[in-house]
């Protein structure tokens with residue numbers, strides 16, 4: 001221990017008690033990757049096992065009439081209310097983020113057939129860029145690339161430069177997956193609307209860590225993961241948001257029976273259900289939606305504002321530790337220093353980090369390696385302690401010459 005700053009910060013942390021609600025493994029000394037896969041809640045350990053014997057095993061097929069069928073919309077509403085600032089009837093769960101991005105982007109550009117351009121940034125997550133490249137080829141659209149500062153992210157000024165009368169859609173991440181830059185979603189949405197374009201926000205790295213106000217910001221579409229800060233478990237299904245005013249006009253391309261107006265009549269033609277249900281495709285993963293519900297209950301109890309406040313304190317402490325222990329050893333900080341422009345992870349770069357990361361994982365210190373030589377320190381406000389963070393950064397420093 002270099003000092004006892006972390007113990008003072010933990011002692012003064014109003015959310016410290018929530019750490020007991022999560023399962024932890026004894027051999028993990030510092031888990032700094034909750035931004036890739038959140039820890040399980042203890043309630044989920046219980047819920048997942050009792051689901052087999054007390055719901056699936058006893059209800060059998062009757063479970064679909066007893067709540068499972070509605071789950072993609074009821075859990076969607078809960079995510080909307082607790083984390084997204086979204087009134088009910090606008091959020092659904094289903095598929096992966098990748099597939100939901102495809103469905104929503106296609107629905108949006110089909111709703112703006114006279115416009116040819118889609119704006120995206122070169123530092124967006126690969127799946128977002130790849131899905132857009134595929135859609136551009138499939139539908140004959142043009143991608144207009146914004147190139148952000150790699151240690152920061154996309155600014156309203158950069159978007160304004162490429163926006164025009166031919167822009168159909170803007171697709172950006174609210175929190176950049178590498179740098180952690182928090183985009184000004186409200187300002188960028190307003191700019192896009194002035195140009196007559198639609199906006200889709202990828203919320204994978206903000207949902208559950210940064211307060212979001214989709215309704216108030218006027219956002220058209222959004223999508224995001226539930227296995228990062230919503231602790232839904234590996235492969236838990238993603239969510240999509242479609243603003244009420246667009247729902248009747250938008251058609252999504254994966255026309256499955258679960259999104260039809262009367263799935264059980266097994267009719268000859270696809271007829272989309274009214275409202276948000278039309279964005280569903282096939283049978284939803286009921287098991288995949290169990291753990292999300294436990295985490296949402298905890299997030300609702302703690303409150304998004306308190307979660308954001310702790311996240312800012314954690315990332316500020318991370319940057320203090322980086323300044324003290326890593327910068328003198330040749331490490332570069334690759335995240336914004338301004339807390340209001342930062343999500344809940346901090347990225348540092350050093351040419352040795354690929355090897356350092358492998359050595360750290362073997363010792364139960366778990367940051368996240370990003371090529372070519374970045375380490376992300378993912379700080380999950382309800383589960384990461386200041387001590388854990390200090391142990392992690394000290395361990396990184398100890399691996400460096």
Ligand SMILES: *Cc1c(COP(=O)(O)O)cnc(C)c1O
Pocket residue numbers: 096097098099125127128173177202204205225238
């Ligand atoms: C994690 C992440 C994804 C993941 O997509 P999956 O379909 O769940 O694999 C997509 N976009 C962003 C920005 C992410 O951070």
